[in-house]
Amino acid sequence: MIRTIRHFTLWAALALSLAAFVYSAGTLYGIHHDNNLIRQLISGKDVAVNKVISGEPELRLARAFYFKQKHRYDEALSTLSLVMDKGDRNFQAKARYNLGNLYLEQAVQQAKTININAAMPLAGLAKQAYRQALALDSGNWDAKYNLEVAMRLLPEMDRVDIPDDSPINQKSQLWTTVPGFPRGLP
């Protein structure tokens, strides 16, 4: 009896490990296929949309990279916005850095044509994206450099030297504006 059970267990284990082998072979094939698509996008050739939609976030990041190279900013932005919360820390930092670049490049172009009203919010968004990228990965030198580009483009007002008594002022202002305790309510 025990021998029979052992025998069947062995066959079942063999079947299971073969199934695992087939599964991981399939996964590996999928990864290689996706990597080929990513390489294709980096080299500047577009791929079919449905392959990207069903694919990994890395594939979407690559497609956004492709759109950015072709100056198709709106499509790049909509593709990037789908992968912002996906992947690990490193991936998110990269996605945010590329998003910052997307905004900054447009801001620089707008600033070149003296369209300051359009350039300012774009530079602000770029700065925000770079800050987020740097909070995730403080060793990203490219993000540090481009954040400095964005900050020079849209200098921030220094509010460090606000006098210390401002909370008191605010407080007294608050008391003067409060009309008093309401009375007569049930």
Place this chain on the structure above:
Amino acid sequence: MRIVLLLVLSLLGCSCSGSIDEPVSYFNVETPRPFGYVNGDEIPQRIVIETRSGISLQPGSLPGKGQINRWLNLNRVTIKQSGQRYQIDLLYQVFYAPLEVKSLTLPGFTMQLSQGEKSISQNVPAWTFTLSPLRELVVRQSEQGEYMRPDSPPPLLTDTQALYGLAASLSVAVLIAAYLGYLYGCYPNMLRRTLFKQALRKLAGLSKADMERALTIVHHALNSLNGQPLFSNRLDDFYRRNPQYLQVSSQLAWFFNYSNRYFFSDGMIAVAQDLQQLKDLCEQCRKIERGSR
């Protein structure tokens, strides 16, 4: 005598004043170099504080995670407590684009310690450091306008995990298949290579009184090797198929002769030397099957 008295008094004085009355017995702020930072750098600050027993730190009095001011973020606050010793690690991050090397200050704050209902404050001083610019004042231009760093190339998918899975499942499958093959007798050649090994193992425990059994064992090994029962008159045929055993032909002839006499004539007495000779024969055959002779 007077000097001794003075010494004793001064020692008493030391022990009376000092750390017993102080609520904080040790306080230190450890900061890295105060220069060479750039936009986006993280600056760690470690505060080590040791309090008298009964006094505890109020974690709420530490600065909270998030934006401290326009150019400074506090990314992480960790408090490690061991007994009355607190180690507070603050990780700041600077976002400031100076035009030249600029001196900035991490703001100080006041920590609250509590002893029952009483509250004691401990000041953490502000810390000044310098921040350097990354870009030159007159910026170079590229074709697109302002020079900026390019996009980070999208990463390729990692296949390490899938490769490990593939290798692991394949090796497990191969091992199980090999064992099943062994159970199903798929390796007759491998079994033939261990015939005399098994015979030698069985012979090892036998004495001259078990001569009958010893002879049977060797016969069995030779029969298995031959694929059918081997008799002395078919030895030529056996040598033709297994020429390597010709080296021990004289010993084999002796074995068949001795076995014949033992089983079919009366009054045969086995001696220890015969058993030894049998073991020697087996040893030689083992070397041949192993391929070392």
